[in-house]
Every structure is written in structure tokens, then in C-alpha cells.
Amino acid sequence: MASRWRLALLHDWAFAAGVALLLALLVAASSDAFRGGLDGLAVTLGEPQGAGRAGAAADILVLPARRTGLTVVPLRVAFPDEAGDGPPWVVWVGRGAVDAIWLEGAGWQSARSDFFAPGADDGTLPSGYMFPLRGDLGNDASIALHVVGSERGVMRVRLVRADAAMRIAQLGSAISASIYAALFVLALLTLSLYGAVRDRAFLQFFAAAVLALLASAADNGHLYALPVFGAASAWRGDGIRVLGLLFLAAVLPLLQRYAGTALAMPRLSRLADRHVWALFALAAVCLMRVEAFGGVLPGVALVAQLGAATLGLAMLVDAGRRRVPMAWSLVLLFALVAVASLVIEFVAHGRWLDPVWLRYGGQLVLAFAAAVLAVGLVSRVGQYRDQRDRDRIARAESETRMRREAARADLNAALQTALRGVPDTDLAWTAYRLLLEHLVPQVPVAFAAVLSRGHGGRDIDIVVPQASKAAVDAIVSGRLLPLKRQAANGIPLQQPVTVEGQHGVVAMEAVLPLAIRAPAWGVLLLQRTGGDSFNAAELALAGEFARATQVGIEHARAAVALQRSAELDALTGTFNRRTIDQWLGRGVAESVRSGQPISVLFIDLDRFKAINDRHGHGCGDACLRAVSKVLHSTLTEGDLLGRYGGEEFIVVLPGRGGAAARAIGEEMRLAVECLVFEWEGQRVQLTASVGVATRLSDEDLPASLVERADKAVYAAKHGGRNSVHVAPAVFS
Numbered sequence: 171m172a173s174r175w176r177l178a179l180l181h182d183w184a185f186a187a188g189v190a191l192l193l194a195l196l197v198a199a200s201s202d203a204f205r206g207g208l209d210g211l212a213v214t215l216g217e218p219q220g221a222g223r224a225g226a227a228a229d230i231l232v233l234p235a236r237r238t239g240l241t242v243v244p245l246r247v248a249f250p251d252e253a254g255d256g257p258p259w260v261v262w263v264g265r266g267a268v269d270a271i272w273l274e275g276a277g278w279q280s281a282r283s284d285f286f287a288p289g290a291d292d293g294t295l296p297s298g299y300m301f302p303l304r305g306d307l308g309n310d311a312s313i314a315l316h317v318v319g320s321e322r323g324v325m326r327v328r329l330v331r332a333d334a335a336m337r338i339a340q341l342g343s344a345i346s347a348s349i350y351a352a353l354f355v356l357a358l359l360t361l362s363l364y365g366a367v368r369d370r371a372f373l374q375f376f377a378a379a380v381l382a383l384l385a386s387a388a389d390n391g392h393l394y395a396l397p398v399f400g401a402a403s404a405w406r407g408d409g410i411r412v413l414g415l416l417f418l419a420a421v422l423p424l425l426q427r428y429a430g431t432a433l434a435m436p437r438l439s440r441l442a443d444r445h446v447w448a449l450f451a452l453a454a455v456c457l458m459r460v461e462a463f464g465g466v467l468p469g470v471a472l473v474a475q476l477g478a479a480t481l482g483l484a485m486l487v488d489a490g491r492r493r494v495p496m497a498w499s500l501v502l503l504f505a506l507v508a509v510a511s512l513v514i515e516f517v518a519h520g521r522w523l524d525p526v527w528l529r530y531g532g533q534l535v536l537a538f539a540a541a542v543l544a545v546g547l548v549s550r551v552g553q554y555r556d557q558r559d560r561d562r563i564a565r566a567e568s569e570t571r572m573r574r575e576a577a578r579a580d581l582n583a584a585l586q587t588a589l590r591g592v593p594d595t596d597l598a599w600t601a602y603r604l605l606l607e608h609l610v611p612q613v614p615v616a617f618a619a620v621l622s623r624g625h626g627g628r629d630i631d632i633v634v635p636q637a638s639k640a641a642v643d644a645i646v647s648g649r650l651l652p653l654k655r656q657a658a659n660g661i662p663l664q665q666p667v668t669v670e671g672q673h674g675v676v677a678m679e680a681v682l683p684l685a686i687r688a689p690a691w692g693v694l695l696l697q698r699t700g701g702d703s704f705n706a707a708e709l710a711l712a713g714e715f716a717r718a719t720q721v722g723i724e725h726a727r728a729a730v731a732l733q734r735s736a737e738l739d740a741l742t743g744t745f746n747r748r749t750i751d752q753w754l755g756r757g758v759a760e761s762v763r764s765g766q767p768i769s770v771l772f773i774d775l776d777r778f779k780a781i782n783d784r785h786g787h788g789c790g791d792a793c794l795r796a797v798s799k800v801l802h803s804t805l806t807e808g809d810l811l812g813r814y815g816g817e818e819f820i821v822v823l824p825g826r827g828g829a830a831a832r833a834i835g836e837e838m839r840l841a842v843e844c845l846v847f848e849w850e851g852q853r854v855q856l857t858a859s860v861g862v863a864t865r866l867s868d869e870d871l872p873a874s875l876v877e878r879a880d881k882a883v884y885a886a887k888h889g890g891r892n893s894v895h896v897a898p899a900v901f902s
Contacts, residue, residue, distance in 0.1 A: 211259070231243055259303045259329055260300050261300070267285045385413040435485075438488070441481065455467070495549040605620065606620060614698065618696050618697075622690065657691040663680070664678065664703060769863065
């Protein structure tokens with residue numbers, strides 16, 4: 171982290187040094203161009219008549235802030251003998267915020283120029299006032315410069331050739347146009363970025379860039395040439411101050427958002443907010459043009475500007491300490507802007523000379539600062555994109571987790587629903603099929619398979635999709651023993667798949683053992699085409715699905731066992747009385763609906779109490795178990811056998827009429843009679859009496875059917891036992 175911080179700091183300082191070097195080269199080039207173009211004849215200013223005064227040099231005129239008045243300055247020019255040769259001479263006056271300026275000589279007067287109402291003769295982006303001189307002025311001409319204005323300023327007067335003056339004007343126009351173009355492009359860029367990322371910092375930058383463009387154009391006098399802004403000339407110098415104050419009021423919130431001052435330095439942020447309101451209030455006072463404040467407004471505005479610069483520098487320094495991108499470069503540039511403002515203020519008091527580059531120096535630095543700030547803000551796009559990517563990844567991971575949780579829940583629900591009522595031998599096959607159907611949509615694979623041996627008394631091979639069955643069969647036939655060893659190892663394994671004759675890895679394979687009790691075993695086999703391995707989340711999900719499936723199988727088996735314990739007689743393993751009653755009720759209802767016959771056999775062992783008394787209850791229980799097996803062996807599919815109580819058994823024969831039922835009863839009676847049963851070395855002879863009853867056409871309740879079969883049993887016993895009696899034959 172420390173190395174990254176040092177790298178970012180080095181990058182910012184390198185960028186700041188590059189910006190400073192570029193500015194120095196630009197200022198030097200502009201200064202040399204202006205200096206070379208202004209080489210001309212020396213002009214000496216006489217004692218000004220009015221409020222103006224002479225500056226530090228003989229060609230400098232200082233205009234203090236005052237009420238609108240006229241200042242007349244005599245110009246003494248000594249033309250050389252060859253002055254008439256070459257292009258005509260012109261008086262070039264540095265551009266200042268004046269209401270009117272013109273030249274007067276003996277019997278002639280130049281055209282008037284107005285800073286706040288530039289005319290067509292001033293050019294597109296004028297950088298000074300140019301007054302052509304008459305050719306008959308003589309070698310020692312006396313001319314008077316007339317200036318009307320109320321704003322403080324410094325004006326340099328030069329006498330140069332017309333072609334040199336045009337070069338100066340073109341250079342000034344080019345610099346102004348470059349500044350305006352840079353600010354305009356930056357404003358459009360940040361506005362488009364705001365539309366793309368909806369970050370309010372870009373909208374604030376757009377407002378600040380537009381205000382900087384308007385303030386610079388007003389300070390140069392170019393704004394008033396536009397028809398829309400011509401009305402702003404009514405405020406004169408106060409209008410320039412208003413735009414400057416509004417620009418600063420837009421910059422401070424922008425720097426707060428860029429530097430994150432509200433969170434890092436809340437006290438400084440609150441102070442900046444108050445200063446913004448103070449700037450708005452001062453701008454409102456300037457717009458009202460209260461004469462009582464006219465003399466102090468420039469000074470108050472300067473203090474407000476310095477306060478805004480101090481707050482901005484403090485926020486940028488704090489941002490640099492917190493490694494905000496481009497913060498240190500902005501510290502350098504904003505410091506240069508503040509210094510340039512102070513230098514311009516001192517120049518306005520006539521303390522220093524007025525080099526032409528100083529007029530544009532502050533604006534150039536401001537344009538560079540805006541560009542660097544835009545670069546810093548654009549880095550927020552990268553941060554925003556990184557954060558968006560992180561959020562998108564987190565959201566995707568969250569959605570994946572939710573989808574997998576839903577898949578787990580769906581699998582558990584499907585297992586609970588689908589395994590209910592499935593025969594024990596089919597439980598594993600059904601559960602594994604559900605496992606693959608729910609796993610494959612969550613883990614992209616070429617195929618997935620469950621391979622098990624001996625689970626539930628059968629071998630299981632399930633493949634999804636079915637088209638990959640041949641490939642899985644080849645794997646099983648060639649790697650059955652290694653797969654069994656991996657299943658016994660109990661550890662998931664992932665390995666590349668290679669094919670003889672093919673270069674490189676053709677697929678990745680994952681083998682996950684299934685928790686099956688030995689000697690049975692099983693594995694979940696996943697294969698993905700190519701060299702992309704299964705990640706930990708995918709393997710964990712597959713393992714969880716496999717475990718959930720095993721739990722589902724165990725629960726289903728437990729439910730089957732519980733159901734059997736509730737349905738079956740514990741001694742004989744046949745259905746108990748409650749279950750037989752339920753099945754008999756369904757069978758009778760179906761017989762009534764379909765018209766098919768249904769019969770009931772009542773089987774009662776003969777002299778069973780004597781067996782218990784002679785050999786004990788253990789022998790009696792063994793007899794009952796042996797008899798139940800013999801009776802069950804005589805039944806076909808769909809027939810039901812149950813123990814009705816004590817030594818009584820009941821058989822339900824759906825679809826069997828009286829003759830068929832009697833035949834089955836005889837078969838059962840004979841099977842019991844022929845049963846060879848020994849207890850403690852002694853043979854125990856067993857016989858049974860059988861009663862047969864078939865549902866009558868008007869019989870719709872099972873109770874009457876059972877009652878008639880019961881009476882048929884008693885009839886068989888009274889008739890000598892070991893016989894079969896049919897209810898209608900006896901009781902009709």
C-alpha cells in the first residue's frame with residue numbers, strides 16, 4: 171500500500187512539474203512575441219490631466235478607481251527622419267476596462283473605442299486599442315490620449331508600425347481563442363460525462379467552466395461583442411466582478427466534492443459553504459450598484475477572492491495528503507492563479523510594469539488548472555467504473571448464491587415430493603436423477619453422471635445429457651476400479667483429461683464420492699470441455715447437492731420403514747387389520763363403481779390354543795410366521811394378505827368371484843395342511859378353516875362382506891374344520 175501511495179505521489183508531482191514547464195514555455199514564448207512586436211518608437215507621457223497619473227515607466231498610465239471622468243494624457247513622440255518610409259505608424263494601447271478612449275491632435279481626432287461596447291473596427295477578439303496616426307504630423311508630434319472610465323487599471327502606450335500592431339493583435343486573439351476553446355471543450359466534455367455516469371461533480375465542473383469562460387471573456391472585453399450579453403455592459407466593471415465571484419462560488423463546491431472535504435474535514439467544508447454564500451451576497455451587492463459601496467467593492471471583492479483561493483488550496487492540500495488523483499498538480503496551479511491575481515492587483519496600482527503576458531497569464535493558468543481538474547475528475551470515472559464493476563460482481567455473486575440457494579430448496583422439495591411412495595429399490599435412482607436435473611443448470615458441464623454399485627440392491631448409471639451415455643460407459647468400463655477407490659477415499663478430486671493422439675488437455679473432470687454405506691459405493695462425475703477447471707464454489711455446490719440427495723434418500727427410506735411399521739403386522743410381516751380395512755374399503759368402492767367382483771377369505775387356524783398350551787407361545791408365534799409365508803406364496807399380484815387378529819388371517823381378492831375365491835381358499839387350506847413345521851424336534855400338525863364371501867350386488871359396505879366371511883369360517887369350523895365354506899351357499 172505504501173509503495174502504491176509513493177507511486178501515485180510521484181505520478182502527481184511529475185505531472186505537476188510537466189504542467190509548470192509547459193506554462194513557463196508558453197508564457198516565455200508569448201512574452202517574447204509581444205516584446206518583439208512592441209519594439210517601436212519611444213513614447214513619453216506628459217502629466218495627466220484628471221484622475222490618472224504616470225506609472226513606473228514613461229509609457230505607463232495608471233487609472234485609479236473613481237467615478238466616471240475624463241483623463242487627458244499628452245503624448246510626446248519624436249519621429250525619425252525616415253519615419254515616412256514603410257507601413258504607417260499606429261498608437262497601440264494595452265486593453266483596459268474604459269468607457270471610451272481616443273486620440274486627438276492638431277485639427278484631427280481618431281475614432282472612439284469602448285471596452286464595454288466593442289465595434290467592428292476593434293476586430294474579432296481585440297487585445298488592445300489601435301489608433302492609426304496621420305502621415306503629416308511632423309517629426310515632433312504632440313498628441314493627447316483621452317480616457318473615460320471608472321475602473322482601476324494600467325495601460326501601456328506604444329508607437330509601432332501597423333503590421334507589428336496587427337501581429338500583436340493576432341497573437342492576443344489566438345491566446346484568447348485558445349483559452350475560450352479549452353474551457354468550452356472541457357465544459358462539453360464534463361457535461362457529456364455527467365450524462366454518462368450521473369456524477370454531480372461533472373455537472374458542477376460544467377457550471378464552473380462556463381462561468382470561467384464568461385468571466386475571462388468579460389475581463390478581456392470580448393463578452394460584450396455578443397448580442398446576448400451586450401446588455402451586461404450596463405453594469406460595467408461591476409459585471410466583471412459579479413462573474414468572477416460567481417465563478418469562485420461554483421469552484422468551491424466543486425473542490426469540496428472532488429477532494430471529499432465534507433467527510434475528511436467537515437469544519438473546513440462548513441467554512442467553505444459559508445464563504446460560498448458570502449460570495450453570492452457580494453455578487454448581489456455588485457449587481458445593485460449601490461454608489462455608497464462603489465469605492466470599497468473592488469477591495470472587498472479582492473479579499474473574497476483571496477479567501478476562496480485559500481480555502482481551495484487548503485482543500486486541495488488535504489486531498490493530496492489523502493492521495494486523491496491530481497491533487498498536488500492542482501495545488502501548484504491554484505497557487506499560480508492566486509499569485510497571478512496578486513500580481514495583477516499590484517500592477518493595477520502601478521507598482522510594477524504591465525507586461526502583456528500578465529493579462530493572459532492568469533487565464534492561461536486557470537485553463538490549465540481546469541484541464542488538470544478535469545483529468546482528476548475523469549479518474550473518478552475509473553473509480554466509479556471500478557466500484558460499479560465491484561458492485562456488479564458482488565451483485566452477480568449474490569444472485570448466484572440466491573439462485574443456488576433456490577436450487578437447493580427446489581432440490582430438497584423435489585426429493586420430498588418425488589420420493590414419497592417410491593419403492594425402496596427405486597429410491598436411489600429417482601433421487602440421483604433429480605440431483606443431476608437440478609445441478610446441471612447451476613454448474614456448466616459437458617455432461618454429469620451418477621455411477622453407483624450395489625446401492626439399494628442395484629447398479630445405477632444416470633447421465634445428463636443422455637447423448638453422453640456412450641462416453642460415460644467408456645469411462646466406467648475402463649476405470650471402474652479407480653472410481654471405486656476414489657469413492658472409498660471420500661475426497662473430491664479434479665483432474666485434466668487427455669486423449670491419446672490429441673495435444674494438450676481436452677477436458678477437466680471432477681469426481682465427488684457419494685456417502686454410501688459399504689460395500690455399495692458411488693461417485694458424482696462432472697466433465698467440462700477445455701482446460702477451465704471447476705472452481706471451489708462449483709465443487710462445494712455439487713458436494714452440497716450430493717449430500718442433500720443422500721439425506722433425501724435416507725429420509726425416504728426411513729419414511730418407508732415407518733410406513734411399513736404402521737401398515738404391517740410386526741409378527742408376521744403381513745398387513746395389519748387397520749391397513750386391510752383401508753384397502754378393503756377402497757376395493758369395495760371400486761367394485762361398486764366398476765361392477766367387478768371382489769371376494770374376501772377368512773382363514774382361522776384350527777386348535778391353535780392347544781398348540782400354545784402344549785408347546786408355548788414361542789412355538790405359536792413361529793407357527794403364525796410359517797403360515798403367513800405359505801399363504802402369501804399362494805397369492806398373485808393385486809391380492810392382499812393380512813393378520814386380522816390372533817390366529818386369524820384375511821385375504822382380499824379384487825376381481826375374483828365366488829368360484830375363483832373358493833379355489834384359492836382350497837389352495838390355501840391345502841398349503842397349510844401340507845406345511846411341515848417342527849418345534850424342538852417335534853412335528854406340529856397345522857390345519858385351517860377358510861370362509862369365502864363375495865360381494866353381493868346390493869352390498870356396498872365392506873363390513874357386511876367381512877361379516878359374511880367370518881360366519882363362513884365358523885360354519886367351516888362347525889362342519890369339522892380343515893375345510894372351505896362359501897358364505898352364499900351356507901346362509902342363503
